[in-house]
Amino acid sequence: MSIFEWLLKIDRKYIFLVIGVLVLASFFIPFKMVIKDTVPVKNVYDSIEKMDENSCVLISFDFDPSAEPELLPMSKAIIRQCLRNKVKVVAIALWPQGVGLAENSLTTVAEEIGAKRGKDWVNLGWKVGMFQVVLAIGEDITKTFSKDNAGTPTKNMEIFEKVKNYNDIDLVITLAAGNSPDTWVTFAGTKYKAKIAAGVTAVMAADYYPYLQTKQMIGLVNGLKGAAEYETLVGKPEKAVRGMTPQSAIHIAIILFILLGNIGYFLTKNKK
């Protein structure tokens, strides 16, 4: 087998090995990346920055641990910005596993900032149904979630003194690994005129650009790069920014493999 034929048929175990080595190596070799923000991410950041104290942001954790590397850093950066600006955070989950992830993000950031559960933030947990839950919040959020994740009744919570439904929620952010942004836009956005933004995995982002153009979504945080942009904007670079080095290395490796495959393809084709 000639070298060109080999280029055409590189065994996948070598590809796996290169990817594995690059991921590991890039964690140990410090490489500072300049992360520039994009318009859809900046729009989400700016809309929270412009909010008055005691405004309210509803964050829906519509993902599970498979999307955690992309969406959890995003959630922490958004929650950090809200709590730092004294914007109240109400978290819910349309996916059952989202409850634990929300609890982790909220307690970590709240501890760091000194925000109080029930006053500055609350994790309402998961409720069965997708659009049914979104519609029910439009009527009364404390009736939809009568207790929070810690089992405390929501009716007399300080955070809900002035928050009843979408009329009192300044922004809804769905952090999604599935099609829940469609549900939020269709039911909360269209029916109740709620302002919607989304944070999604990189593979899903392309699906939501039509909503950006029509302004049915005010912004979009796109994958790990979007999370890194958000962390940079908030001024606390963490996991997403660190993840940019391995992601860069892997993307370059994939591009090189594609180029090698094509070189092999053209040279063997000409030979034939």
Place this chain on the structure above:
Amino acid sequence: MKRTGPLVVCFIFAIIMMVQAFVPHPFSEDFLQLSNNHLMVMSTFALAIGISTFVHLHLTKIRKNGEGWYFSIVALVGMVVTATVGIFGKTEAGTLYDKIFFYIQNPMQSAMFSLLAFFMASAAYRAFRARSFEATLLLLAAIIVMLGRVPIGDLMTGGATSKITEFLFSVPNMAAKRAIMLGVSLGVIATSLKIIFGIERSWLGGTD
């Protein structure tokens, strides 16, 4: 009657809900809330069906000594333990339930998904060949987007790749997505009308 009853209920409720969407009267809003509550109760039954199917499937596998039956024991024990801890204990941060989620389920699910990176690299190497004009276009777009979604791409091209990526997302991609969304929506409307008027009856079971 067995088939006519559900068809009549489906027709009546579909018409009522369609009208409800255009009537902002408090009575109409209350009706929406009521039907929504009923839907949430019904969704809970789906959960019950899911659990019973899960238990039945794994118990059958264990009973028949099927391939990997011991994994079924792990699955059942995992479900029973997690559910028991969640139902009888608390679920907030720092509790046993939270620890089970964070130290067992979370790493397992993340690890499974992370394998995708390896398979995607291998699949991209094999699939992206410039065999035709269209394939070349796809290949170029993929390379630009891959570079545009990492900071090193901007470093190499002076910021050009992220701008081209944003253009690809917001213009050609958006146009195609919108066309697909419109097509799908029209299809959903057509199918819904067929169900409402009893033309499409496969949801009742059977073939007619």
